[in-house]
Structure formats: structure tokens, C-alpha cells
Amino acid sequence: MLMYKEITNQTERIEHFEMPKEKETIWMFYQSPEEMKQDDILEQLNLHPLAKAAFLHFSEHPQLNVYANHAVVSTFYLGTKNYEPIRLNLLIGHNYLIVMSEHEISFREQLVQDFTNNPEHMKHVSYMLYYLMKDIVSSYLEVVDQLSDEFLELEKSVFIDPQKREIGRDVYRWKTRLHKLRQYVEAEESIIQKMGHEDFEYANEESGFYFKDLLSSFSRVTSAFDSFKENLKGILDLQMSLKSDHMNRIMKTLTLVSAVFIPLTFIAGLYGMNFEYIPELKWRYGYFYVLTLCFILPLVIMSYFKKKKWW
Structure with missing residues (x-):
């Protein structure tokens, strides 16, 4: 996908993965497991069997596991259409970051554009990891804003016709969906905390500050999901009161x-x-x-x- 050379401070496109040399970093983004397997990328890496298994199989929950010479991250990108998560697996090496998603995802080209226009963002693997996680956090923030509008409309519908039975069903469906999304949010927050910790060997001192700032932004998502749960309870109580x-x-x-x-x-x-x-x-x-x-x-x-x- 992209290779950064510190000597020239430039990025260049590459078609296939090759082991980076000294003062080089590589970023690969595969939009399906099939696309990744066509590149025979895992054959070139000395992966621990557990790391290989973790990278090839998508987890049900976000998590970060550190192995010998590699770290594997399972993270979720939230879409704003149906709020269904798109699972991504990240394979982190000392000078490369390999990303594999379940299926096509929209922000890949945005990252390509960003790394092309700002080569210094690929100077260290932790920087690439930060900008990738930044886009993922942005997806959660967009979902939070959209959910706020959804619940506002639901609250308005209670005042328009408090006798509608669909309101109670909608509240129950939203509570079930929020419970599931809240589990993803909690796990994502834990991952960002670990990435910003000084013991994480794939982050340097400077990137730690970036991850702490990212964690601060993500805390808005956590608090929003907690308040959404209370909002739904309030909507149900409001309907009962109006009835x-x-x-x-x-x-x-x-x-x-x-x-x-x-x-x-x-x-x-x-x-x-x-x-x-x-x-x-x-x-x-x-x-x-x-x-x-x-x-x-x-x-x-x-x-x-x-x-x-x-x-």
C-alpha cells in the first residue's frame, strides 16, 4: 500500500508487502481476508502461532494481545447507517502496520490521502496506529451525534402521540442495541488506554501524548452511551406519565x-x-x-x- 523512507521523508505506493529495511516503515490495508491471502504476507513474517491465529480470525469483541515481536489488535469501526460494527484486525510490528477488515470500508482512502500528503505521519508505527485509531474514534463520535438525534425524535414522538405502542417497542430495541454497543465502547476504551501506556513497546514517548488526547475524546463516547441509557428510561417514564x-x-x-x-x-x-x-x-x-x-x-x-x- 504505502512505504515511508526516512531518508527522503517521502511515501511511495507499493503493490505487495515486502519486509521494510532500516529507516523504512510500511502500512498495508486489506479490505478482506481474501485480498490479504493473495499477497502471501504471513509467509514473510516470523509470526507466533497464536499471533497468526488471532490476526486471521475476527474477534467478537475489541481486544489487544502482545506476542513475541508482534501485537495483534481487534478493533471495531462503527457505521452510521445501521450501527453495525465492521471488524478490523491490526498486526503491529516494529516498522510496519498491517490492517485487515471484514469487508470494504470507507476511510481507507482517507488514510492513504493523509499519509501521502503528510509523510511524517508514517515516521513511526505508533503514528500510523494513532491516525488509524483516530478515524475509528471519529466513527464512534459520529454515531453518538446521530443517536442523539434519533432519541430526540423518539422523545418528540411521545409528545405527539403518547398512546403509540411502537414507542415502547422502539425503546426496548434501542436498549438492547445500546447494551451491545456499550460493550464495544468499553473494550475500545481499554485498547486506547493500553496503546497510550508507557509499557506498550510499539509506542514512543511522543505518541503516548497523542493517545492520551485520543482517550480524552473517546471518553465523550463512553459518557454519552451511559446517558443514552438514562434517556431511554426517561422516555419510557415520560410516555407512562402522559398516558x-x-x-x-x-x-x-x-x-x-x-x-x-x-x-x-x-x-x-x-x-x-x-x-x-x-x-x-x-x-x-x-x-x-x-x-x-x-x-x-x-x-x-x-x-x-x-x-x-x-x-
Whole structure:
């Protein structure tokens, strides 16, 4: 892919891997295991069997393992479309960095452009490692920003229609997905910490400061995922609260209707009794009196509810 020569301070493209000489560093990026195997790269390296096995097989979680003369890193790049991670394996030597991804990935050409325009970024293997991890961290930060927008829209939908059953399902799906992503984030943070530690033999003193700065940026991702979990809980609580408030309004209306019709039912029941002697039945305007009372009573009750702000 690219070779850096310290003597000329220039980078040049190479088609196939070859062992770098003194004051040379090489960066290779294969976008599939098949592409890497075509180059017969592992035959040229004196790899420990465990290091070879770790590099050839993609891990389920990010991790960093150090072997004799090599280190193997399994890291994840997050896409913003479906938030599914793309797994990458890094083989780190003292003067070369070999990257292999599951499938085609977008930021490879950006790295090529960066290393071509800034050859000093390939001066040491730790610098190459830093700029690669910087792009990976950027992918996590982009996902954090996108997730913030997603949850904001979800919260708005609760206010628009708190009765939607899909909101509860969406919250559950997001909680499940966030739990899985949070595991990746925690492991990635551990990897960056190890890369910036002074005991990591493939980092020099200067690159350690870069990795500490990168870790500081990544801490935003960690805290964001923790807050997302609380946000989802808050959205669910908000929906339950709005549903409860809606139910209370319904109960208020039903209570008012009951309060209005209870006295009317009493009046109708009282004068509907089949006793032979009921004095009001012989009143000339008794019917109109009762009818007027039936109109006045609801108005009085409704005014009382309004005054008390019960309705």
C-alpha cells in the first residue's frame, strides 16, 4: 500500500508487502481476508502461532494481545447507517502496520490521502496506529451525534402521540442495541488506554501524548452511551406519565358526567314511584318546575367543578 523512507521523508505506493529495511516503515490495508491471502504476507513474517491465529480470525469483541515481536489488535469501526460494527484486525510490528477488515470500508482512502500528503505521519508505527485509531474514534463520535438525534425524535414522538405502542417497542430495541454497543465502547476504551501506556513497546514517548488526547475524546463516547441509557428510561417514564395524565382527564370527564346525572336520576326515580298520593303530581306547573330543576342542577354542578378547577 504505502512505504515511508526516512531518508527522503517521502511515501511511495507499493503493490505487495515486502519486509521494510532500516529507516523504512510500511502500512498495508486489506479490505478482506481474501485480498490479504493473495499477497502471501504471513509467509514473510516470523509470526507466533497464536499471533497468526488471532490476526486471521475476527474477534467478537475489541481486544489487544502482545506476542513475541508482534501485537495483534481487534478493533471495531462503527457505521452510521445501521450501527453495525465492521471488524478490523491490526498486526503491529516494529516498522510496519498491517490492517485487515471484514469487508470494504470507507476511510481507507482517507488514510492513504493523509499519509501521502503528510509523510511524517508514517515516521513511526505508533503514528500510523494513532491516525488509524483516530478515524475509528471519529466513527464512534459520529454515531453518538446521530443517536442523539434519533432519541430526540423518539422523545418528540411521545409528545405527539403518547398512546403509540411502537414507542415502547422502539425503546426496548434501542436498549438492547445500546447494551451491545456499550460493550464495544468499553473494550475500545481499554485498547486506547493500553496503546497510550508507557509499557506498550510499539509506542514512543511522543505518541503516548497523542493517545492520551485520543482517550480524552473517546471518553465523550463512553459518557454519552451511559446517558443514552438514562434517556431511554426517561422516555419510557415520560410516555407512562402522559398516558396516566390522559387517563386522569378521561376519569375527570366521567366523574363530571356521573355528578351531573346522579341528582337527575334521583329526581326521575323519586317522581317515578307508583304511590297513589304524591302531592307534586297534582301541581299545575309541576312538570315545568322539575324540568327547570333538571336544567339548573347540571349548570350549578359544572360551575362548582370549574371554580374548584376540577374540570
